[in-house]
Amino acid sequence: MKLLLTSAGVRNPSIEAALTRLLGRPVAECTALCVPTALYGHPWVGPGRNARDFVTGRSDHLTGLGWESVGLLELTALPSIPEERWVPLVQETDALLVAGGDALYLAHWMRLSGLAELLPSLERTVWVGMSAGSMVLTPRIGDDFVGWERPDDGGDTALGVVGFSIFPHLDHPDLPSNTLPAAERWAAGIGGPAYAIDDETAIVVDGPGANAEVVSEGAWHRLG
Numbered sequence: 001m002k003l004l005l006t007s008a009g010v011r012n013p014s015i016e017a018a019l020t021r022l023l024g025r026p027v028a029e030c031t032a033l034c035v036p037t038a039l040y041g042h043p044w045v046g047p048g049r050n051a052r053d054f055v056t057g058r059s060d061h062l063t064g065l066g067w068e069s070v071g072l073l074e075l076t077a078l079p080s081i082p083e084e085r086w087v088p089l090v091q092e093t094d095a096l097l098v099a100g101g102d103a104l105y106l107a108h109w110m111r112l113s114g115l116a117e118l119l120p121s122l123e124r125t126v127w128v129g130m131s132a133g134s135m136v137l138t139p140r141i142g143d144d145f146v147g148w149e150r151p152d153d154g155g156d157t158a159l160g161v162v163g164f165s166i167f168p169h170l171d172h173p174d175l176p177s178n179t180l181p182a183a184e185r186w187a188a189g190i191g192g193p194a195y196a197i198d199d200e201t202a203i204v205v206d207g208p209g210a211n212a213e214v215v216s217e218g219a220w221h222r223l224g
Contacts, residue, residue, distance in 0.1 A: 001119055002126045002207055003161075005134035007168035008100075008199035009061030012217040015202045016065075022126045022206060023094060027065050030094035033073040034063045038098070038132045040076070041105025041148040054099045062097040062130055070097070075106075078113035090118060093125065100131030100168075103141045105148040107158045110136065116159055123207070131168045134203070137161040142186045162205060164193040164212060170219060171198055180221060187223035194224040 002022045010016050016027075023030050036054050055072060057064025071089070073096070078086055090096070098106070110116040119127075127137070135141050139160040146156050167183040169175050183196035195203060200218025205211075214220055 001122045001161075002124075003137065003205040004126060004128045004202055005137065005162075005166060005205070006128070006130055006199075006202040007134070007166075007170070007197050009130045010065055010128070010202075011061045012200055014215050014217050015200075018202060018204050018215045019065075019126070019128065022204065027067055029068055031069045031071075031092075032063070032067045032095040032097050032128075033071045033090065033093045034097040034099070035073050035075060035106075035133070036099045036101075037075040037109050038101030038103065038106035038136070041102030062099070062128060067095075073115075075109040075113040075115060078115070083114065087114075087118065090115070090125075091122065095126040095128055098127065098129045098133030098136070100133055102148045103132035103135040103145060103158055104150055104156070106132055106136045108148075108150060110159065119159075119161065120208075135166050135168065138165045139163065139192060140165055140190055142167070142190050144182075144186050144189075162212070164195060164203075165190045165224075166203070167194065167196040167223075169199060170196045170201075170221075183221065184223060190224060192224055193222075196221045196223055 004019055063070050136158050138158050140156045141158055167186055169178050172178050187194040197220045198218040201216035201220045204213040
């Protein structure tokens with residue numbers, strides 16, 4: 001799987017060029033499935049209007065990019081339907097567009113639905129994450145970002161697809177606590193490689209074993 005891990009979606013030409021490179025052709029020629037599940041676990045964003053706006057492309061920089069088609073993959077529904085009804089759909093799509101919200105809630109449903117287990121086989125698929133949709137692939141999200149509590153008491157551990165953690169929305173005007181000193185304290189608690197990125201930044205991983213590449217028209221810091 002190829003990864004485009006963003007703080008707030010595809011917000012500038014540099015991130016858009018990285019997405020096109022990962023896809024291997026223009027967005028307009030590619031299919032996508034959007035995954036709104038993380039929104040439901042976060043008290044600030046969903047369910048409700050925010051989920052609707054994400055799915056329809058009205059308020060984000062993922063589903064409204066001009067894809068050939070955009071379908072909906074709701075992870076909370078998948079355990080109740082046969083795998084043959086959704087696994088081929090995921091295998092055939094070019095990109096998974098994963099909303100922000102609560103990273104641990106998303107990780108829980110990725111495991112329960114079987115999507116987490118399927119990820120290693122999706123060699124040509126591009127995972128485009130936004131905020132929690134990016135953090136879910138990291139080893140740990142850090143105590144600062146724990147909201148929804150896992151029923152198995154697994155702490156702040158996520159899926160560990162990549163070997164670094166992400167502090168998103170650095171210096172966002174609506175999030176006054178998301179400062180660089182706060183990110184440095186967070187990284188000290190993580191105890192491993194980490195990045196603090198603003199909304200104009202993305203981290204690219206071009207396939208399994210590839211090094212992380214930062215693409216940015218804003219601010220970012222390597223921590224840890």
